[in-house]
Amino acid sequence: MDEKSEVLGSQYLTFVLREEHFAVEIFSVREVIDVATLTVIPRMPDYLCGVINLRGNVVPVVDLGLKLGMAPFSRTVNTCIMIVEIEVEERGQVEKMAMGMLTDSVLDVLDIKGEDVENVPRMGTRINTEFIKGMGRHGDKFIILLHIAAILAWEGRAVLHNLDQGVLQQEDVMNAFA
Amino acid sequence: MGGRNVGEQAGPDPPHTWGIEEIDMADADFVKVVREEVNELLEELESSLLELEESPEDMKIVGRAFRALHTVKGSAGMIGFDDIASFAHHVETALDKVRNGEIGLSCEFVNLVLQSKDHLTLLLQSACGEGEADAGQGEMIVDGLNTLVTESQGTGADAALQTETTDCCPGRPGNEHGVASSYYIHFLPSPACARQDRDLHEMSRCLGQLGELTILNRPETDGDEPIWDMLLSTNEELSAIREVFALYDNNPRLSIISLTMNCEEELPPHRKLGEILLERGDISPKKLQDVLSRRKLFGEVLVEENIVSRARVDSALAEQQLMTRKREICLKKTQTENIRVSAEKLDHQVNLVGELVVIQSRLSQLALQIQESELQQAVQMLERLSAEMRENVLAVRMLPIGTTFNRFRRLVRDLSGELGKEVELVTRGEETELDKSVIDKLGDPLIHLIRNSLDHGIESPEERRAAGKSARGTITLSASHSGANVAITVADDGKGLDGDRIREKAISRGIVAADADLDGERIFELIFAPGMSTAENVTNVSGRGVGMDVVKSTIEGKLKGAVAIASCRGEGTTVTITLPLTLAIIDGLLVQVSDASFVLPLAQVEKCVEISTEDVERFHDRHVFPFDDQLIPYVRLRDFFMVPGRRPDLEQMVVVQHNKHRFGLVLDSVVGSHQTVIKSLGWVYRNAQGLSGSTILGSGEVALIIDLGGIFQSALSEEQYACQR
Numbered sequence: 001m002d003e004k005s006e007v008l009g010s011q012y013l014t015f016v017l018r019e020e021h022f023a024v025e026i027f028s029v030r031e032v033i034d035v036a037t038l039t040v041i042p043r044m045p046d047y048l049c050g051v052i053n054l055r056g057n058v059v060p061v062v063d064l065g066l067k068l069g070m071a072p073f074s075r076t077v078n079t080c081i082m083i084v085e086i087e088v089e090e091r092g093q094v095e096k097m098a099m100g101m102l103t104d105s106v107l108d109v110l111d112i113k114g115e116d117v118e119n120v121p122r123m124g125t126r127i128n129t130e131f132i133k134g135m136g137r138h139g140d141k142f143i144i145l146l147h148i149a150a151i152l153a154w155e156g157r158a159v160l161h162n163l164d165q166g167v168l169q170q171e172d173v174m175n176a177f178a
Numbered sequence: 179m180g181g182r183n184v185g186e187q188a189g190p191d192p193p194h195t196w197g198i199e200e201i202d203m204a205d206a207d208f209v210k211v212v213r214e215e216v217n218e219l220l221e222e223l224e225s226s227l228l229e230l231e232e233s234p235e236d237m238k239i240v241g242r243a244f245r246a247l248h249t250v251k252g253s254a255g256m257i258g259f260d261d262i263a264s265f266a267h268h269v270e271t272a273l274d275k276v277r278n279g280e281i282g283l284s285c286e287f288v289n290l291v292l293q294s295k296d297h298l299t300l301l302l303q304s305a306c307g308e309g310e311a312d313a314g315q316g317e318m319i320v321d322g323l324n325t326l327v328t329e330s331q332g333t334g335a336d337a338a339l340q341t342e343t344t345d346c347c348p349g350r351p352g353n354e355h356g357v358a359s360s361y362y363i364h365f366l367p368s369p370a371c372a373r374q375d376r377d378l379h380e381m382s383r384c385l386g387q388l389g390e391l392t393i394l395n396r397p398e399t400d401g402d403e404p405i406w407d408m409l410l411s412t413n414e415e416l417s418a419i420r421e422v423f424a425l426y427d428n429n430p431r432l433s434i435i436s437l438t439m440n441c442e443e444e445l446p447p448h449r450k451l452g453e454i455l456l457e458r459g460d461i462s463p464k465k466l467q468d469v470l471s472r473r474k475l476f477g478e479v480l481v482e483e484n485i486v487s488r489a490r491v492d493s494a495l496a497e498q499q500l501m502t503r504k505r506e507i508c509l510k511k512t513q514t515e516n517i518r519v520s521a522e523k524l525d526h527q528v529n530l531v532g533e534l535v536v537i538q539s540r541l542s543q544l545a546l547q548i549q550e551s552e553l554q555q556a557v558q559m560l561e562r563l564s565a566e567m568r569e570n571v572l573a574v575r576m577l578p579i580g581t582t583f584n585r586f587r588r589l590v591r592d593l594s595g596e597l598g599k600e601v602e603l604v605t606r607g608e609e610t611e612l613d614k615s616v617i618d619k620l621g622d623p624l625i626h627l628i629r630n631s632l633d634h635g636i637e638s639p640e641e642r643r644a645a646g647k648s649a650r651g652t653i654t655l656s657a658s659h660s661g662a663n664v665a666i667t668v669a670d671d672g673k674g675l676d677g678d679r680i681r682e683k684a685i686s687r688g689i690v691a692a693d694a695d696l697d698g699e700r701i702f703e704l705i706f707a708p709g710m711s712t713a714e715n716v717t718n719v720s721g722r723g724v725g726m727d728v729v730k731s732t733i734e735g736k737l738k739g740a741v742a743i744a745s746c747r748g749e750g751t752t753v754t755i756t757l758p759l760t761l762a763i764i765d766g767l768l769v770q771v772s773d774a775s776f777v778l779p780l781a782q783v784e785k786c787v788e789i790s791t792e793d794v795e796r797f798h799d800r801h802v803f804p805f806d807d808q809l810i811p812y813v814r815l816r817d818f819f820m821v822p823g824r825r826p827d828l829e830q831m832v833v834v835q836h837n838k839h840r841f842g843l844v845l846d847s848v849v850g851s852h853q854t855v856i857k858s859l860g861w862v863y864r865n866a867q868g869l870s871g872s873t874i875l876g877s878g879e880v881a882l883i884i885d886l887g888g889i890f891q892s893a894l895s896e897e898q899y900a901c902q903r
Contacts, residue, residue, distance in 0.1 A: 036878075037878075037880075039872070039879065039880035039882065040774070041866050041882065042818075042819035042820050042821070042867075042868075042869075043867045043868070048862060051859060051860070051880050052880065053874050053878050056536060056874060057857070058857040058858070058860065058872045060860045060861075060862040060863055099860075099862070
């Protein structure tokens with residue numbers, strides 16, 4: 001067993017996105033909740049689907065399916081939000097932040113051994129390989145093990161990109177004085 | 179090494195020290211606390227040095243600087259930061275010489291001590307594993323200080339006399355020796371010596387030569403025990419006094435207590451007469467207990483019972499009195515009691531109170547539905563209480579802005595020296611209180627503004643004289659409350675902004691069109707645009723064209739405030755920053771568009787008016803509306819935020835004011851005012867357009883807080899973009 005597989009062998013929470021099975025390591029998931037009232041934040045990309053009130057805290061929610069480039073999916077009774085905890089570095093300080101992941105339904109917790117985790121194929125998944133930790137074998141099926149931190153870090157980059165646009169707009173405003 | 183030996187020279191290789199690593203693991207929190215404390219002390223050191231430059235004769239300030247440095251040394255030694263302790267020790271030694279009047283205070287000296295402060299800050303950072311301190315720099319400073327000390331010690335007597343004539347030590351009348359410290363001397367000559375009366379008088383004469391000698395208690399009759407109690411004010415070392423005694427008596431019982439008013443010293447606790455006698459071995463504990471049990475006037479009883487002679491009691495009383503006085507003086511100096519609380523705890527408290535307010539408004543809503551008078555009473559009480567609590571918690575987080583202002587004295591001093599200008603920094607309204615989080619973020623913008631004033635605003639002394647002004651320029655930094663806002667101004671009396679040059683520059687940088695028609699204020703606002711700098715040369719102070727735009731974006735973006743600039747050629751420039759008092763909770767106006775709820779900052783709302791479909795048609799769906807004899811533009815929130823649903827026939831328009839721009843927001847309905855606990859939208863949504871945060875309503879629903887400036891700018895740029903096509 002090589003070192004990598006050893007690290008990857010653990011318990012995973014499996015869930016469904018558009019009928020396909022995915023999994024994330026169980027320790028990164030804090031809880032799973034039903035979809036309550038989602039407050040939509042306007043003028044943002046569609047996969048940033050809004051915020052929820054989680055016991056007095058405002059928690060942003062990402063539509064994981066849309067984020068991974070899948071088609072929109074209407075919500076059902078099974079639709080739920082996985083609350084994950086991530087670490088964000090801001091001004092040199094690492095802060096823990098809760099984030100919601102909208103999934104079509106959550107299945108169960110699986111033990112996936114290190115030897116059952118295959119490396120990520122370089123192509124073919126049609127998902128950014130940075131988002132995938134490995135391919136977990138479960139019986140005769142393969143489950144994509146997602147790298148939550150990488151997905152959200154990617155989000156950070158997108159936000160930075162938006163920031164650049166903001167500066168451009170300020171110049172536009174200066175032009176407007178003309 | 180003397181891992182724990184405060185002030186000792188740090189040895190090069192520690193064999194088995196209580197090293198930093200160990201402490202780090204055991205008491206990382208403790209180190210953090212000490213570090214904060216040391217930082218504060220260093221600030222104090224700096225500010226007293228700067229004051230000292232203004233009034234070099236004031237020995238009280240020297241004392242303050244010395245005490246700060248001394249405590250730095252102690253604290254650093256305590257947690258094993260020996261580099262810091264040892265360096266502080268060297269500087270302290272030099273400063274002590276100034277305090278004692280041995281050497282005069284020169285500008286050079288202050289410079290060196292200021293550099294020491296910087297070096298200490300670096301040392302502290304490197305001790306905590308952040309950055310490297312340059313050991314050579316430290317040596318240079320110490321060498322410099324030593325040279326200064328040796329140079330001026332030759333003229334030490336002169337210096338001492340100078341300080342003396344300027345009344346360096348009020349409260350110590352009649353001393354002629356540049357007195358440094360007072361000693362209380364309790365002396366019981368050995369029997370052999372006691373008989374040599376002549377020697378004793380010779381001895382007191384010698385002591386008199388060391389300084390001002392006051393004899394509190396001396397043997398008068400032969401029957402008395404030959405006890406001497408003396409008060410000696412001298413600038414000699416303690417050892418010199420001992421030497422005098424050694425000369426006349428080889429086995430005296432001698433105790434010398436320093437009475438210098440150093441409040442940083444560990445003071446012995448107040449001691450009772452019995453305790454003093456006991457310590458001196460004049461009475462056994464048993465006898466003391468005996469007498470105490472009788473509870474007569476203690477000293478009298480002792481004498482009556484022939485346990486202790488009258489002379490010994492008097493002597494002890496004299497000492498007690500002195501110690502009491504010393505304690506009193508020092509107690510007066512101690513500041514009001516404060517508790518150090520971590521900002522994190524306060525933040526948590528604010529969050530909790532925020533949640534309390536949310537729950538409370540939910541309760542109020544329920545009580546309204548249930549219509550039960552007793553319940554409503556209780557809910558009303560809760561409402562009052564939570565409002566009071568909210569205000570209280572927010573008040574705790576308020577800090578006087580003066581702490582920030584002090585940081586700039588050094589900046590102005592150093593920069594003006596570097597630029598060859600004479601500049602004085604005047605501060606006003608230091609006591610104005612602002613939320614801690616606001617103060618923290620305000621530092622950088624203010625530095626930019628002050629630098630700009632120094633570099634571009636204030637002219638060189640020659641230019642100023644030619645313009646008929648005093649050679650010394652003034653930068654005024656002031657803060658004041660105005661309603662729910664705080665106004666902070668940075669004003670200089672320099673040459674003012676050159677409108678034509680700014681315009682030229684803006685045109686050459688493509689920021690405005692060449693034929694743009696701009697009035698005065700608009701031109702000045704251009705200096706906040708990115709890439710604008712009118713300084714002819716790029717100095718390391720300013721002129722790179724970054725800065726003013728950062729100032730504007732920080733204040734508008736992070737602090738939800740506004741910046742305005744006014745200037746008059748030849749008379750100076752004033753930048754005014756307006757900030758909200760707090761960022762945690764605001765008074766909001768709750769409004770609705772279809773099912774979505776939004777909150778507007780109430781402070782910026784002017785009026786609400788109705789706007790009907792006919793009104794809209796009257797202006798052919800151009801988004802303008804007459805208000806107060808003025809045609810104002812409006813933004814329809816439904817369109818801007820792409821809210822689904824049908825537009826009602828009768829809409830509401832809320833007229834708001836942002837940065838002197840008045841415009842309307844058209845929405846479905848106005849619900850009413852709402853105590854808004856601001857919750858960040860989080861990292862993912864930090865660039866959401868037209869939104870500054872969110873809040874949780876009584877129903878548990880999340881409402882979005884509208885950023886008026888953001889909406890205005892976005893709507894403006896979108897329309898510009900659409901029209902250019």
